Amino acid sequence: MNLQPQVFIVDDDYAVRDSLGQVMEAAGFPYLLFESAEQFLEIYKPGQCGCLVLDLNMPNMTGDELQAELIRLNIQLPIIFLTAFGDIPTTVRLVKAGTIDFLTKPVTSKVLVERVRAVLREQSLVYEQNKYNPLAALTARELDVLRLVIVGHSNKQIARQLGISHRTVEVHRARVMEKTGSSNLLDLVRCCSESQIPNPPVQ
Structure with missing residues (x-):
């Protein structure tokens, strides 16, 4: 099991996905890219900690549907949503479900890196705790x-x-x-x- 915190990026748009990966790499964050929520569920191993940077509007399984599935599976992975079509009711609903942050596309690299760094810092504390217990x-x-x-x-x-x-x-x-x-x-x-x-x- 890999408890080392890393960033899991899920976005169906290749250009966006690749760009986000470049941002994570420049910031020095370990990361993995996924083109769909289904692909993420197939590859992700319960217990891996880190941060999920998740597109909201995707074909087949949407971002909020993935969040609901993670809740059903008792997978407690912090989520930062990215969307070009955010609205207040959706934001409130996702935050109530446990979303850490909700950012509107296009988001600056600086803002995204700051949010991800804060989450990974907290996850690193969890990682250190889990090493001993x-x-x-x-x-x-x-x-x-x-x-x-x-x-x-x-x-x-x-x-x-x-x-x-x-x-x-x-x-x-x-x-x-x-x-x-x-x-x-x-x-x-x-x-x-x-x-x-x-x-x-x-x-």
Whole structure:
């Protein structure tokens, strides 16, 4: 798993995509380019941290549809939206959904670099924290699953106790193993013994 923060650029316009890549390269930011939201979802590995610079209006899956899918998958990746057709209702809706910033095209290189640098700085702090405590990378639901896995509960038992589907448990469990670098239950128990599991929130 690569926890080194980088910039993920998703834009269906080749010229814009290439230009944004050049801006990131000049600023010294590691980056990856994607021509569609679907391509990003195929390649992105849960747990990779950084910043998503996302075009709003794209064919097939739009930028806000990608944001909704990331939320559904419990992927917490900061998003900076870029669009030539922004409006206040859309901006408000996206910010409420967790968008970090909403910039209107054309945006100056200086402004974009400043926004991206601020996000990557924060993500670098997360990266440093995760190096010493891999459990810090887990979402609240993944921690719920982890607590039940290490005491011997089966996936069906976990699904019943948490009120989620068996398939959802399998997905969360796979992400827990990936994020903690564990290949089996023994590795996972060892990881938990070496790291402090955050207490669940008070109901």
